[in-house]
Each structure stands twice: as structure tokens, then as C-alpha cells.
Amino acid sequence: MNIGLLGCGNVGHGVLEILDADKKHDVKVTKILVRHERNNGDGRFTLVPSDVTGNPDIDLVTEFIGGVESAAEFVKASMQHGKHAVTANKKMLAECMPEMFRTAHENGVELFFEASVGGGIPWISNIRNIREIDEISSFRGIINGTTNYILSSMEKGMDFAPVLAEAQTLGYAEPDPTDDIDGFDTRYKTVISCEEAFDTYIRPEEIPVFGIRHISKSDMDYASENGMTVKLLSRVVKNGDSIAASVMPCMIAKDNELAAVKANSNAIELTSSNLGKLLFIGQGAGTYPTSHAVVQDILAIQNGKKHDYSRLTRGTVENAGASGVYYIRTAAPEVFSEIESERAGNGAVITVKTDLEKVMGLIDRANDPELFIAEVV
Numbered sequence: 001m002n003i004g005l006l007g008c009g010n011v012g013h014g015v016l017e018i019l020d021a022d023k024k025h026d027v028k029v030t031k032i033l034v035r036h037e038r039n040n041g042d043g044r045f046t047l048v049p050s051d052v053t054g055n056p057d058i059d060l061v062t063e064f065i066g067g068v069e070s071a072a073e074f075v076k077a078s079m080q081h082g083k084h085a086v087t088a089n090k091k092m093l094a095e096c097m098p099e100m101f102r103t104a105h106e107n108g109v110e111l112f113f114e115a116s117v118g119g120g121i122p123w124i125s126n127i128r129n130i131r132e133i134d135e136i137s138s139f140r141g142i143i144n145g146t147t148n149y150i151l152s153s154m155e156k157g158m159d160f161a162p163v164l165a166e167a168q169t170l171g172y173a174e175p176d177p178t179d180d181i182d183g184f185d186t187r188y189k190t191v192i193s194c195e196e197a198f199d200t201y202i203r204p205e206e207i208p209v210f211g212i213r214h215i216s217k218s219d220m221d222y223a224s225e226n227g228m229t230v231k232l233l234s235r236v237v238k239n240g241d242s243i244a245a246s247v248m249p250c251m252i253a254k255d256n257e258l259a260a261v262k263a264n265s266n267a268i269e270l271t272s273s274n275l276g277k278l279l280f281i282g283q284g285a286g287t288y289p290t291s292h293a294v295v296q297d298i299l300a301i302q303n304g305k306k307h308d309y310s311r312l313t314r315g316t317v318e319n320a321g322a323s324g325v326y327y328i329r330t331a332a333p334e335v336f337s338e339i340e341s342e343r344a345g346n347g348a349v350i351t352v353k354t355d356l357e358k359v360m361g362l363i364d365r366a367n368d369p370e371l372f373i374a375e376v377v
């Protein structure tokens, strides 16, 4: 099987290394698209997208260029030329899933994306296996390594800004960390997981999201003094035909399994009828864990694994009925006075059990750009 690589950065070069070293499978990288010329004597590199996307000798393309427009254009063109595709790009997939699935279905090709959620954790393939005989009712997890690294460091007493700077130096956080710290990356992965678990496509912006940009040392200290820590969680529950979903910092007990997930690790907990709870923990990013997941997808497609892209239906998030106890620190506490609450000691309050939708409405009204909220779970 001839493979074309779209991109050869952190993930792409790992995939290239693994496949070039592989002697066990009939899989060979024959063309590699990059943006900047490489003078490394490797004749496989090209700057011309159609050398990969329209190349009749290529059977499968892998995409790791990131972003939405070019990535979507190249993956779609490749599938229209009858090539299978594997992508690690959660943002592109979450934004363009219906179009990508339709293209795969119409052209009779596969589009696999194990690496797009949880990096090296075999999350997507396990959902597929479980769903062969079982029904998934919920999942929740830590699916962004950057924010988990920041929160783990804050647990040890550091403040947000220096930890973010350190994460950027170590390459865990992007120069523009918005997608990570504002929860958008977690939300893209939540969208993809909903497709896998329920055959339902939810637009990313329909999932309420709160990130960790405004968490302060005092918030983490409050959690710690009360036997808890803070984690950014994706949480999804299927109620009949409707799906409740959110991405939000949560204060969880220190003896909770998810509290033990440190640094840039990921953990995802799934509940299904027969299995009950199942917890996946591992490296959610990084060159080799992510590349491993990509190569697993390539081999799965080579071995004839298929996904039914026609099952995808459009869904909406229904959070009516979702409620919780919330820790809220805001410069506009008067806006929240209609919710019964007690002071948390550092200018924050802890509410009684309150509807999520009501809290969200008040957050909009407070219009406080520095507000921090965490659900106490």
C-alpha cells in the first residue's frame, strides 16, 4: 500500500520514521507534502498538493498539516480521487465532519481518525468494538494534555501565567494557546467522541465551554484545602434521544481516579450497559504516541476495517435538566445573588445545586472577562 503524507511536522515525521523502519507490513511512504522546501536529498518531498492528493499511485493519504481549510480541501480531494484517508486533525474533523463523512461514503473510501482524540490512547477503536455489542450511555475525561499539565503544576503551588510560559517552552502549549486553555480543543474532541459513541454530529459551538484561562492560585488553593483538585473535563450523557454535554473545569475529590492523572496525560472514562465503567489512561499527544495511533489506523484500513459513514445524524445538545454545585469567582457577584450560595473565602461563592442553563445565562449577564467557574463534582 502506497502512503502519501500531508504534512511532516511533529506527527508527520513520527509516522514517516515508523513506516520507513517497518519491515512487517506492505506499507510504503511514497510522497510527502510540506509547505517549505526540504533540501535533505529525499526525493519524496513536494510542495505541490496534487502530487499527493491526485497521485494515482497513492492508495491512502494521512493528514497532519493542522488548521481547517487547506486540510479539509486536501483530504476531500484525496477521497474524491479514491484514496483512503487518516487524519490526526480534530479541529478540521469536528468542523467539517458531515462533509468529510459524505465524501468518504460517496467515494467508497475509509476516513479514520484514532489520533484525533486522546493521542496514543486507543479510544476510537475501542468505542467501535464496544458498540458492536453494547450501548454507551456516557463518557467523561481529561482529553487535553496542555491544560492538564498546567493544572497539575498549579496543584504543586505554581500560578497560571508562569506555568503556561513553561508549557510553551517545553512545547506542550502552542505559541497561541487559545484552543487549549479556552477549552476549544477539548470541545472538538468531544464532538468527535459523540459521533463515535452515538452516531450524532453536534456542532462544536453548541457545547457550552469554559476554559482555565482565568483560574488563579487562590482557586486551586481553595480546591486543595477542601480535599479536591481542578481538572478540565469533557462530560457527555445520553438521555434517550438527547445528549447533554459540556466542557468545564471541575473540582473533583483528590481520591477520584481522574485526580491521579497528572502532567500531560489524558484519561477518558466510558460507561456502557454490559461493561459498566471503563477507564482509558495514556499519553494524549506527542510525536510517537500520536504517530502510533495513525499507523494503527493505516493498518486497520489495509486489513479491511470499515466504518459506516451514512449513520451520522445531526443532533443538538440538550442541557435542560443538567444541574450542579458551582464554584464561581467573579467581579460581579451581585448578578449571581438570585442563586443561594455560601462564600468560599477568596471572593468566590459555592452555589447550591443549580441548573447549568441558569448559571450560563447569569455568566452572560455578568459580562466579567475574568470570571472563573468550576463545577464541584
Ligand SMILES: NC(=O)c1ccc[n+]([C@@H]2O[C@H](COP(=O)([O-])OP(=O)(O)OC[C@H]3O[C@@H](n4cnc5c(N)ncnc54)[C@H](OP(=O)(O)O)[C@@H]3O)[C@@H](O)[C@H]2O)c1
Pocket (backbone or CB within 6 Å): 006, 007, 008, 009, 010, 011, 012, 033, 034, 035, 036, 037, 063, 064, 065, 066, 067, 070, 088, 089, 090, 091, 115, 116, 119, 284, 285, 286, 287, 290
Ligand atoms: N503534535 C501532537 O502531539 C498532536 C497530537 C494529536 C493530534 N495532532 C494534530 O495533528 C496535526 C498536525 O500537528 P503537528 O504538531 O504535527 O503540526 P506541525 O508540527 O505544525 O506540522 C505541520 C506540517 O504540515 C505542513 N503544512 C502546514 N500547512 C501546510 C499547507 N498549507 N500545505 C502544505 N503543508 C503544510 C508543515 O510544513 P513545513 O514543515 O514545511 O512547515 C508541517 O510539515 C494537527 O491537526 C494537530 O492538532 C497533533
